[in-house]
Amino acid sequence: xxxxxxxxxxxxxxxxxxxxxxxxxxxxxxxxxxxxxxxxxxxxxxxxxxxxxxxxxxxxxxxxxxxxxxxxxxxxxxxxxxxxxxxxxxxxxxxxxxxxxxxxxxxxxxxxxxxxxxxxxxxxxxxxxxxxxxxxxxxxxxxxxxxxxxxxxxxxxxxxxxxxxxxxxxxxxxxxxxxxxxxxxxxxxxxxxxxxxxxxxxxxxxxxxxxxxxxxxxxxxxxxxxxxxxxxxxxxxxxxxxxxxxxxxxxxxxxxxxxxxxxxxxxxxxx
DNA sequence: CGCCAGGTTGTCG
DNA sequence: CGACAACATGGC
Numbered sequence: 001x002x003x004x005x006x007x008x009x010x011x012x013x014x015x016x017x018x019x020x021x022x023x024x025x026x027x028x029x030x031x032x033x034x035x036x037x038x039x040x041x042x043x044x045x046x047x048x049x050x051x052x053x054x055x056x057x058x059x060x061x062x063x064x065x066x067x068x069x070x071x072x073x074x075x076x077x078x079x080x081x082x083x084x085x086x087x088x089x090x091x092x093x094x095x096x097x098x099x100x101x102x103x104x105x106x107x108x109x110x111x112x113x114x115x116x117x118x119x120x121x122x123x124x125x126x127x128x129x130x131x132x133x134x135x136x137x138x139x140x141x142x143x144x145x146x147x148x149x150x151x152x153x154x155x156x157x158x159x160x161x162x163x164x165x166x167x168x169x170x171x172x173x174x175x176x177x178x179x180x181x182x183x184x185x186x187x188x189x190x191x192x193x194x195x196x197x198x199x200x201x202x203x204x205x206x207x208x209x210x211x212x213x214x215x216x217x218x219x220x221x222x223x224x225x226x227x228x229x230x231x232x233x234x235x236x237x238x239x240x241x242x243x244x245x246x247x248x249x250x251x252x253x254x255x256x257x258x259x260x261x262x263x264x265x266x267x268x269x270x271x
Numbered sequence: 272c273g274c275c276a277g278g279t280t281g282t283c284g
Numbered sequence: 285c286g287a288c289a290a291c292a293t294g295g296c
Contacts, residue, residue, distance in 0.1 A: 019277060114276090114278080116278050116279080116291080116292090117276055117277080117278085120295085121276080121294065122276090124294095163293085164292025165291045165292050165293095166291095166292080169279085203279085203280085205278095206279050208279090209277090212277070227278080228277070229277065
């Protein structure tokens with residue numbers, strides 16, 4: 001068990017259920033169970049103490065990084081709030097969200113699956129993907145399968161996942177990542193347009209999936225994924241503004257706005 | 272039955 | 285370039 005004390009700006013329900021990740025599930029006791037880095041853990045907040053059950057002290061820096069605990073989100077919110085009054089409102093509403101540093105290949109695959117899909121079904125497909133092709137851990141949970149493992153499969157092998165037309169996209173991603181044709185490490189450091197183009201070599205990866213992979217899998221917090229919700233939000237709440245107007249932390253702003261919008265759908269009811 | 276879901280692709284003008 | 289249907293699947 002690992003404890004982090006004096007943690008602020010971390011609401012697990014907001015962070016783990018805001019659509020940035022698909023592998024965490026709330027338990028009956030209010031904790032969240034998930035797997036990352038091949039380790040199965042449970043997390044909870046006790047006042048300002050963040051507890052990771054099932055993790056070992058040697059992994060402290062790993063989880064610190066995963067949950068982005070070194071980042072001063074209050075400062076980011078303060079900066080974003082000055083840009084627009086509605087962004088200030090969204091920031092305060094979603095102030096417990098932190099941008100996770102998920103594993104790049106997992107983020108890539110899960111957001112390929114996300115296209116033209118809804119969150120509950122995305123979670124189901126991802127869960128079946130892990131159960132079918134990941135490694136079983138002692139507690140019965142499964143790791144996310146490696147690109148190498150998936151690259152040996154065909155789209156037909158994924159039929160039990162019920163991923164539909166996305167199956168062949170997953171296989172294409174696995175083949176290109178495992179062969180090195182698509183270099184995920186390069187995407188972490190390359191300039192933005194090059195990183196995007198690298199990911200878009202994969203069939204089924206367009207601008208939005210690439211941006212989600214960069215933001216949630218590589219912590220490129222200047223990325224600003226534009227999905228249907230964000231397009232509506234930009235039109236109705238931030239007319240005249242573009243992603244570039246949100247600065248170096250546009251990705252954090254994006255997630256605040258996304259969560260705020262999803263929780264207030266009545267704002268977008270048609271005239 | 273039709274529409275939608277954290278889109279992308281191919282096609283047609 | 286811009287618009288638009290098709291793509292699998294499941295919930296409502």
